[in-house]
């Protein structure tokens with residue numbers, strides 16, 4: 594069974610903003626998929642559709658067997674525990690210690706608010722420390738998060754995502770704010786942990802070379818349309834750059850015009866197109 598399955602998924606924010614356009618996608622468990630595309634191409638929207646933060650306008654998104662669009666609140670809550678997220682901006686609490694930040698990753702499975710490191714169950718603190726150790730930051734466990742470098746902060750964010758013991762890790766441009774060396778460290782860490790824990794990873798990136806190096810599979814998006822879906826090993830630099838090229842832009846625009854005509858026809862009752 595696929596870990597993630599999208600069937601004819603469209604996400605429309607307004608009449609002229611369609612961030613996902615009839616996307617079909619099957620993601621196998623334990624694979625590392627990279628999303629590539631220009632700013633505004635729909636990468637974050639796709640990730641948000643997968644973790645249930647957005648509901649599709651049409652089509653269905655199924656994650657670990659749960660259909661996200663129609664799931665009950667309790668099912669969604671359960672699913673969110675299985676899906677860890679990492680963001681470009683880390684989203685750590687700067688005034689908190691590194692270890693407490695990692696503990697917050699377990700909040701989804703705890704009742705009530707927590708104030709301070711020792712308000713977390715010992716088992717959670719222990720798990721948090723193990724994950725912090727895995728990302729190489731156990732020595733910094735009592736350091737304020739805002740005193741860490743960007744690369745270190747992102748590693749803390751990875752540990753926080755892991756503390757909930759997810760099956761899927763979604764990373765939205767996790768290295769876009771980092772220098773090349775830290776970027777490589779963070780990507781390598783995510784890839785290593787994914788292998789060890791058999792995680793399914795979907796990671797959006799801007800850098801073609803990182804995508805080719807770390808991804809098993811590359812999905813290219815352009816104006817919400819899936820314009821490429823290939824094994825990374827089969828994608829050359831030039832192929833990947835085409836995702837950004839004018840040719841795709843004109844093809845996507847043509848598809849949009851065709852879609853518009855279809856809608857006009859349908860709206861006027863002129864045809865049953867499907």
Ligand SMILES: Nc1ncnc2c1ncn2[C@@H]1O[C@H](COP(=O)(O)OP(=O)(O)OP(=O)(O)O)[C@@H](O)[C@H]1O
Nearest residue numbers: 606610611612630631632633634635636637638639
């Ligand atoms: N909540 C929202 N409301 C309205 N429009 C939105 C919303 N979220 C995204 N969009 C629009 O959907 C399109 C895709 O945006 P998205 O953020 O998914 O792109 P992206 O590929 O992640 O871009 P970036 O590389 O800049 O992060 C854009 O046109 C954006 O303005």
Ligand SMILES: [Mg+2]
Nearest residue numbers: 636637638765
């Ligand atoms: Mg984005």
